[in-house]
Amino acid sequence: MKNYINGQWVDSSTGRTFNNINPAQTSDVIGAFPRSNADDVAKAVEAASNAFKAWRLLPAPKRGDILRIAGDIFTRRKDELADVMTREMGKTLTETKGDIQEAIDTAYYAATETRRLFGYNAPSEMNNKMNMSFRMPIGVCGIITAWNFPIAVPSWKILPALACGNTVVFKPSDDSPHSANIFAEILEEAGLPAGVFNVVHGDGEAGSAIVEHPDVRVVGFTGSTTTGNAIAARCGALNKKVSLEMGGKNAQIVMPDADMDLAIHGVLWGAFGTTGQRCTATSRLILHAAIHDTFIAELTKQASALVLGNGRSNAAAQVGPVINQRQLDKILSYIEIGKSEATCVLGGERDMQGDNANGYFVQPTIFTNVERTHRIFQEEIFGPVLSVAKATSFEHAISLANDSAYGLSSSIYTRDVNAAFTAIRDIEAGITYINAPTIGAEAHMPFGGIKGTGNGHREGGWTVFDIFTEWKTVYVDFSGTLQRAQIDNY
Ligand code: UN1
Numbered sequence: 001m002k003n004y005i006n007g008q009w010v011d012s013s014t015g016r017t018f019n020n021i022n023p024a025q026t027s028d029v030i031g032a033f034p035r036s037n038a039d040d041v042a043k044a045v046e047a048a049s050n051a052f053k054a055w056r057l058l059p060a061p062k063r064g065d066i067l068r069i070a071g072d073i074f075t076r077r078k079d080e081l082a083d084v085m086t087r088e089m090g091k092t093l094t095e096t097k098g099d100i101q102e103a104i105d106t107a108y109y110a111a112t113e114t115r116r117l118f119g120y121n122a123p124s125e126m127n128n129k130m131n132m133s134f135r136m137p138i139g140v141c142g143i144i145t146a147w148n149f150p151i152a153v154p155s156w157k158i159l160p161a162l163a164c165g166n167t168v169v170f171k172p173s174d175d176s177p178h179s180a181n182i183f184a185e186i187l188e189e190a191g192l193p194a195g196v197f198n199v200v201h202g203d204g205e206a207g208s209a210i211v212e213h214p215d216v217r218v219v220g221f222t223g224s225t226t227t228g229n230a231i232a233a234r235c236g237a238l239n240k241k242v243s244l245e246m247g248g249k250n251a252q253i254v255m256p257d258a259d260m261d262l263a264i265h266g267v268l269w270g271a272f273g274t275t276g277q278r279c280t281a282t283s284r285l286i287l288h289a290a291i292h293d294t295f296i297a298e299l300t301k302q303a304s305a306l307v308l309g310n311g312r313s314n315a316a317a318q319v320g321p322v323i324n325q326r327q328l329d330k331i332l333s334y335i336e337i338g339k340s341e342a343t344c345v346l347g348g349e350r351d352m353q354g355d356n357a358n359g360y361f362v363q364p365t366i367f368t369n370v371e372r373t374h375r376i377f378q379e380e381i382f383g384p385v386l387s388v389a390k391a392t393s394f395e396h397a398i399s400l401a402n403d404s405a406y407g408l409s410s411s412i413y414t415r416d417v418n419a420a421f422t423a424i425r426d427i428e429a430g431i432t433y434i435n436a437p438t439i440g441a442e443a444h445m446p447f448g449g450i451k452g453t454g455n456g457h458r459e460g461g462w463t464v465f466d467i468f469t470e471w472k473t474v475y476v477d478f479s480g481t482l483q484r485a486q487i488d489n490y
Contacts, residue, residue: 001031001177003040003201004184006047007194012036013043018203020177023090023321024310024359030088033177036202041169041209044198048140048167049215051195056137056165064114067159070190071107074100074151081151081182083312089147089176090320090359091274092311102152103159105443106460110163117164117465126489128479135469137165138241139217142210144231146223147323148277150176153245154183156447157220158197160464162187166218167196171210173223175323177201211235218468220459221245222279225380225406225452232455243457243467245448247380248408250438251284251401253423255394256291258413262435264299266413267386270437272306272364275319276384277327279453280409280431280439283381284370285388286397292390296368300346303364308351310359321359322383328360331383335365338376338385342367347384372403380406394419402428408449409438430454 001020002009012034022028034040055063074081082096091099119133141161145154150172158168172180184199200206204227211219211234218241221231225246235242252270254263270282287295309317322328328350335348347365362384370377370387377387391397401410410429414420420434430449431441441447446458457467477483 001033001181001201003034003036003044004181004197004199005040005044006198007188012202013039018174020088020175021324022087022359023323024312025355026359028087030178033174033201036200036206038205038209038212040200040202041206041213044169044200045140045210045213045215047195048169048198051193052137052139052167055167055193055196058165060114060117060163060165063163063165064111066191067107067114067163068111070159070186070192071104071111073186073189074104074107077182077186081179084182085150085176085179086311086320088178089150089323090311092317092320095274099149099152102149102443103155106152106155106159109444110159113160113462113465114163117469124475125485126477126479126483129475129477129483132474132476134472134474135164135465136472138468138470139166140215141166141168141218141220141468142213142216143168143170144207144210144219144221144223145170145172147173147175148274148279150179151183153222154180156443156459156464158183161218161220161468162192162196164465164468166468169198169200169210169216171200171202171206174201174203208234211240212238214238217241219243220467241467242455243459244455245279245459246453247406248279248281248449248453249283249378249380249404249406250280250409250411250429251286251404252282252411252438253286253391253397253401253413254288254291254295255397255412255414255416255419256288257415259415259435260291260295260298263413264295264302266411266437267299268302268306270411270439271386272303272319272384273439275322275362277322277382278439280441281382282411282438283385283387284377284401285386286391286400287388288397289390289392296345296366296388300366303346303366306364308356308361308363310355313355319364319384321361324360327382328362331362331381331385334376334379334381334383334385338365338367338387341370341374341376342387343369372400378404394422398423398426402426405452406449407451408453409433411436411438430458
């Protein structure tokens with residue numbers, strides 16, 4: 001398995017590699033991928049800089065034609081690619097197909113937006129003069145992403161960046177490199193010119209070389225808050241534009257008037273879908289005291305019936321493994337912390353039954369009696385661990401939800417329209433769901449969070465184009481005289 005630079009599949013100049021392993025069956029080695037360094041990144045950035053000269057001049061709708069074809073190829077290769085993704089990162093085939101569908105939606109949306117990259121015109125304050133503004137491509141974009149959405153999250157960044165006329169150097173997670181190579185194959189088959197999109201595999205060494213390279217003008221990052229903040233600090237020092245999507249500690253509130261079955265299905269999906277490894281996962285459940293005990297009884301019953309397994313060999317599997325040994329250790333250590341802070345009412349162990357002993361499986365785990373000061377209430381675990389707190393009123397529930405360093409997603413289950421709209425107004429998060437779980441973002445809506453989750457940018461929707469373009473303001477004076485703004489007309 002190789003890097004993809006300037007339309008060629010090439011080895012790293014280091015000659016070093018890392019193994020990509022199936023987390024559901026760790027003896028299954030998918031392949032050895034290049035462990036790239038700054039030299040490899042420099043080659044990719046040079047290719048992307050050269051390709052930018054022609055790509056930025058291709059009319060945007062023509063760029064969109066290529067993205068639309070890419071959407072068609074993602075559709076054609078959906079089943080095959082889903083299997084590759086499940087093999088390298090573990091979530092079930094149903095979920096990996098959904099992941100690819102997000103990229104398909106993003107491709108078609110971005111293709112359409114190439115005919116709409118609207119600017120603004122405004123009247124001039126002088127006669128015989130016109131004012132207008134245009135979105136301009138910026139140059140080489142460095143894209144660094146996590147493994148939990150190996151196709152969807154890269155597509156949110158890469159496809160709009162290309163639509164705007166930028167070129168890209170992409171460093172995928174070293175836990176999901178194979179999906180990234182198929183991403184490159186698809187863009188190549190769609191007709192993307194060589195050098196416009198490049199993939200450099202590796203770890204933080206390659207990632208920081210991208211951030212540091214002087215010709216990388218924009219950095220788009222999805223991953224941990226620690227890494228994201230370090231990238232932002234470097235981008236600040238180097239005067240680069242940077243867009244961050246980082247951690248979450250998302251809460252679902254359930255009020256006594258809610259549809260309880262709906263709320264239970266919501267939290268099961270929000271907390272244990274993708275094995276809890278989403279930045280949008282429901283990791284805190286805030287239950288009104290009036291329904292707390294009955295809700296917990298039914299939730300634990302249904303959560304205990306979830307089937308853990310290898311999504312490729314067990315068609316019944318609903319919850320896959322966690323991604324790697326490091327995450328397994330981290331999640332298990334948080335479970336130990338939880339046991340010392342609160343009450344474990346479900347799970348709490350690694351799952352070693354049958355074939356699951358060959359992978360990194362963790363039982364869906366639920367803690368009750370969680371207080372706002374507890375580490376399992378405040379810190380992102382990124383695994384199948386749900387912390388439940390009790391609220392005595394609506395205001396108390398909102399205050400618990402807002403007691404977080406993060407602010408990505410949020411949810412409330414209630415049939416009271418006043419409570420729903422108050423929650424929309426008062427919950428501190430980039431996304432609020434009413435009667436739906438904390439996960440389920442759609443490609444054409446802004447995606448991102450406040451507080452420790454991000455730095456003010458939004459991917460998805462029309463807002464992503466603010467990341468990948470700079471404004472050019474144009475004044476056309478057809479008066480034939482010198483008209484001095486602010487001076488001659490007052
Ligand atoms: C992420 O976890 O990084 O709304 C993204 C959702 C998905 C995207 C999650 N569509 O959960």
